[in-house]
Amino acid sequence: MRRWLLIAAVVVGSCGGGPPAPADLATGQDACAQCRMTVVSRSTAAQIARRGDEPVFFDEIACLRDYLRHSPLPGDALVYVADHRTGAWVNARDAVFTRTSVSTPMASGYLAHAGVASRDADPEAAGGTPAAVSDILGSMARSPAP
Numbered sequence: 001m002r003r004w005l006l007i008a009a010v011v012v013g014s015c016g017g018g019p020p021a022p023a024d025l026a027t028g029q030d031a032c033a034q035c036r037m038t039v040v041s042r043s044t045a046a047q048i049a050r051r052g053d054e055p056v057f058f059d060e061i062a063c064l065r066d067y068l069r070h071s072p073l074p075g076d077a078l079v080y081v082a083d084h085r086t087g088a089w090v091n092a093r094d095a096v097f098t099r100t101s102v103s104t105p106m107a108s109g110y111l112a113h114a115g116v117a118s119r120d121a122d123p124e125a126a127g128g129t130p131a132a133v134s135d136i137l138g139s140m141a142r143s144p145a146p
Helices: 002-014 061-070 116-120 133-141
Strands: 046-049 056-058 078-082 089-091 096-099 110-113 129-131
Touching (some): 046 061, 056 061, 061 110, 129 133
Antiparallel strands (some): 046 078, 078 089, 096 129
16 A cells, blocks of 8 residues: 555656656747747747746857846746757756857857867867856856756
8 A cells, every 4th residue: 555655656756746857848939939930940940838838949159048037037936948959958057058150040150069078079169158057047147957
């Protein structure tokens, strides 16, 4: 009997718990919340995910940065950026940012990667200048993760 109660508690506890997951991006359909351009490439995209809300997408990291400067982020939201090389969603607080000469939708040249190894394996990031997480996320970079 106790075993079944424990299993039930684990199942119920796992439903809806944990941080919000990144949403699927429909390139060519979803619009950037900052500049309103259609997101055409996942490799430079970002998003804000919050449980129970629609995702907020951005076509590039500079749009995310500008949005966060004037829109407070709910405490239970997470920001994800796409690893430029792999396309995988990465928690923005854990990402490595680089400013490059790569053509991005708003011409910022910002690229994100899951880590130094991914950045170093991306030829388009070569010769770029490291950017601090706080340059992109502002004060959100220092607040604790949900």
